[in-house]
Amino acid sequence: MLRYFVNSLLLLNLLLIVGSTYASTAEKWEGQWIGCQGASGPNQWLAFRKSFVVEDSSAPFVVRIACDSKYWLWLNGELAVFEGQLKRGPTREATYFDRVDLSDKVKPGKNTLAVLVWHFGKSGMSHNDSGKAGLVFDAALGSERIVSDRSWKARVHPAYYTTGEPNPNWRLPESNVAFDAQQDLPGWTRSDYDDDAWPQAIEYGTPPAKPWGKLVERSVPQWRDTGLVDYENPGEWPEVSSGEPIVMRLPYNAQITPYLSIETSAGEMIDIRTDNYEGGGETNVRAEYVTRGGVQDYESLGWMNGHEVIYRMPEGVRIRSLKYRESGYDTDLAGEFRCSDARLTTLWKKAQRTLYLELRDGFVDCPGRERAQWWGDITLELQQAFYALDRRSDRLARKAIRELAAWQKPNGVLFSPIPAGNWDQELPMQMLASVGRFGFWKYYRHTGDAATIEAVYPAVNRYLALWELGDDGLVVPREGGWTWGDWGDNKDLPLLYNAWYYLALDGRHRMAELLGDEKQAAHDNEAMQSLTSAFRRKFWSDRGYRSPEHEGPTDDRGNALAVVSGIATDDQRDTLLRVLTTQRHASPYMEKYVLEALFHLDEPNAAMDRMLDRYGPMIDSPITTLWEGWGVGPAGYGGGSYNHAWAGGVLTLLSQYVAGIDPAEPAYSVVDVKANPGRLAWVEATVQSPRGAINVRVETEGGDQQVNITAPDTVTIRQ
Numbered sequence: 004m005l006r007y008f009v010n011s012l013l014l015l016n017l018l019l020i021v022g023s024t025y026a027s028t029a030e031k032w033e034g035q036w037i038g039c040q041g042a043s044g045p046n047q048w049l050a051f052r053k054s055f056v057v058e059d060s061s062a063p064f065v066v067r068i069a070c071d072s073k074y075w076l077w078l079n080g081e082l083a084v085f086e087g088q089l090k091r092g093p094t095r096e097a098t099y100f101d102r103v104d105l106s107d108k109v110k111p112g113k114n115t116l117a118v119l120v121w122h123f124g125k126s127g128m129s130h131n132d133s134g135k136a137g138l139v140f141d142a143a144l145g146s147e148r149i150v151s152d153r154s155w156k157a158r159v160h161p162a163y164y165t166t167g168e169p170n171p172n173w174r175l176p177e178s179n180v181a182f183d184a185q186q187d188l189p190g191w192t193r194s195d196y197d198d199d200a201w202p203q204a205i206e207y208g209t210p211p212a213k214p215w216g217k218l219v220e221r222s223v224p225q226w227r228d229t230g231l232v233d234y235e236n237p238g239e240w241p242e243v244s245s246g247e248p249i250v251m252r253l254p255y256n257a258q259i260t261p262y263l264s265i266e267t268s269a270g271e272m273i274d275i276r277t278d279n280y281e282g283g284g285e286t287n288v289r290a291e292y293v294t295r296g297g298v299q300d301y302e303s304l305g306w307m308n309g310h311e312v313i314y315r316m317p318e319g320v321r322i323r324s325l326k327y328r329e330s331g332y333d334t335d336l337a338g339e340f341r342c343s344d345a346r347l348t349t350l351w352k353k354a355q356r357t358l359y360l361e362l363r364d365g366f367v368d369c370p371g372r373e374r375a376q377w378w379g380d381i382t383l384e385l386q387q388a389f390y391a392l393d394r395r396s397d398r399l400a401r402k403a404i405r406e407l408a409a410w411q412k413p414n415g416v417l418f419s420p421i422p423a424g425n426w427d428q429e430l431p432m433q434m435l436a437s438v439g440r441f442g443f444w445k446y447y448r449h450t451g452d453a454a455t456i457e458a459v460y461p462a463v464n465r466y467l468a469l470w471e472l473g474d475d476g477l478v479v480p481r482e483g484g485w486t487w488g489d490w491g492d493n494k495d496l497p498l499l500y501n502a503w504y505y506l507a508l509d510g511r512h513r514m515a516e517l518l519g520d521e522k523q524a525a526h527d528n529e530a531m532q533s534l535t536s537a538f539r540r541k542f543w544s545d546r547g548y549r550s551p552e553h554e555g556p557t558d559d560r561g562n563a564l565a566v567v568s569g570i571a572t573d574d575q576r577d578t579l580l581r582v583l584t585t586q587r588h589a590s591p592y593m594e595k596y597v598l599e600a601l602f603h604l605d606e607p608n609a610a611m612d613r614m615l616d617r618y619g620p621m622i623d624s625p626i627t628t629l630w631e632g633w634g635v636g637p638a639g640y641g642g643g644s645y646n647h648a649w650a651g652g653v654l655t656l657l658s659q660y661v662a663g664i665d666p667a668e669p670a671y672s673v674v675d676v677k678a679n680p681g682r683l684a685w686v687e688a689t690v691q692s693p694r695g696a697i698n699v700r701v702e703t704e705g706g707d708q709q710v711n712i713t714a715p716d717t718v719t720i721r722q
Contacts, residue, residue, distance in 0.1 A: 092422020595652020
């Protein structure tokens with residue numbers, strides 16, 4: 004057996020290097036973690052207040068604040084932060100904190116802070132529960148310090164309660180949001196509210212107090228927030244409810260919080276959910292509101308997503324207004340793609356919309372059922388983000404990469420989704436994809452962020468050291484916690500294991516060269532050559548690449564990876580082309596690599612034909628996003644969610660291969676523009692690179708191709 008070991012110095016430095024990515028943990032805190040009596044269980048909402056006097060309101064007021072799990076902050080009755088705090092888990096023991104500039108909201112004289120904290124109180128696939136509700140606040144204002152301590156007032160908010168069944172499925176740390184307006188604290192966020200009867204906060208200790216651990220500064224911006232806006236069908240509600248569901252339309256699939264303004268008697272129950280409530284096969288999140296008597300307004304603060312918001316109100320409720328707030332990651336849909344085939348343009352735009360729905364606390368697989376950072380999905384989403392979004396999205400990618408390394412197990416195993424408190428199983432092939440050429444290395448190629456590569460390189464080495472090559476020169480499969488290669492049938496797993504391992508070695512080989520680790524680079528080069536020879540010898544047949552034990556049709560997935568990895572040879576082209584144009588086994592997750600293989604074989608028309616065939620139902624559907632499987636719901640895979648960005652690999656391919664925009668050197672210092680539009684009469688694309696916008700327009704007529712390129716002066720274009 005052959006095993007490739009890493010340099011011992013790199014092993015010793017792993018924790019030091021990964022830990023150094025969170026330099027802000029060294030900051031001193033004077034504020035105490037605080038809480039209140041009765042805050043111990045899941046789904047609790049806590050209200051905090053603190054008044055202070057300001058003499059010089061021109062002094063900067065930049066605050067540090069953290070909680071478990073989410074907070075909303077008002078200063079002098081004005082909402083200053085809508086859903087602050089990232090879900091917990093930069094490491095297993097640590098918690099994120101926010102740094103927020105409130106300087107423009109301070110006034111001379113008395114000022115009042117009000118903070119509403121939602122303590123999830125349970126773990127999920129995107130959150131590692133600390134087990135204790137708490138808030139910490141620390142700020143300087145001129146010569147004064149305003150910090151959380153027992154001088155704050157704190158209590159459990161009595162209006163929030165936990166619904167009965169059905170509750171969100173076990174993957175989600177969030178609970179349904181339920182509010183009984185009869186138990187509300189009217190005006191509690193205002194400066195003039197009388198909180199004398201409120202108890203003092205309980206002090207738990209200064210950071211890094213347990214159970215919250217070290218505090219790591221939030222590395223991504225606060226959410227974008229539209230404020231309350233009208234639905235697409237404003238006013239299409241009855242003046243008085245008949246008891247029938249009221250369906251309000253959103254302009255597209257969006258992350259929203261619903262709002263209502265009504266007049267009614269006390270004790271009426273209103274249910275609010277979206278059309279995506281059971282998207283992906285299991286219950287997601289919903290809202291309940293119990294009315295008080297008279298006129299009242301209410302916004303449910305737990306975000307949900309969908310195309311429609313459905314209000315169910317008892318008969319007799321008088322409706323004054325229905326609105327919603329859209330929130331989400333603060334990045335623009337700045338990339339563009341258009342072409343002479345309107346259906347391909349629609350497909351690209353739907354992929355862009357789908358991708359945006361997967362951005363919030365982290366990159367996630369879907370915004371409904373899981374909201375989880377599955378790294379097979381993220382590998383595809385990172386690639387799309389470079390073409391679809393502005394570069395603020397790179398901060399979320401960097402967070403995801405560093406979290407994956409920081410959550411590595413002591414035995415070297417990488418796993419996802421992370422951060423998570425109820426999952427720790429390795430999906431070996433997803434982990435290989437993550438650390439390889441299409442994952443970490445693709446991130447570096449587009450961003451030039453060598454510091455992140457250096458930080459996670461030891462974790463890559465520790466993980467790949469777990470893999471072995473057998474006597475036959477092929478990789479010994481790791482079962483991990485879930486031996487998953489793709490949804491669907493006809494998976495030839497030996498092909499997938501070996502091709503993903505090759506791509507992981509390729510990615511690590513490039514990292515080693517970047518960081519000057521010549522010994523590791525040489526080892527990987529030798530291993531790749533050996534694996535290539537063994538792969539061709541063992542798996543090639545006149546029907547394409549097949550493992551000896553594989554039954555049934557030849558698998559398009561494994562053959563595609565053989566092409567994109569570089570394992571396949573030129574003389575195998577015709578056989579591979581036949582496989583890739585006739586076999587239809589890949590789910591949307593692996594379809595990207597199948598289509599990419601066709602572009603590698605210089606068959607753009609075949610790639611676009613297959614794209615239009617497989618994605619046809621998604622293109623034609625009124626749903627504005629792409630799906631987990633080729634069908635929706637029971638017709639799909641894994642629950643069949645209708646918003647799954649792993650299906651958006653087509654976005655990357657249309658921008659990278661059809662429009663031809665591909666960074667040849669890190670951070671777009673040199674860009675290859677090698678458009679391959681096939682039969683398309685024209686193609687136009689824009690990419691927001693780290694150096695500025697790059698626009699390419701290609702027009703084809705009579706076999707002649709005219710290419711017009713606009714790019715910053717700091718970008719060298721190669722054609």
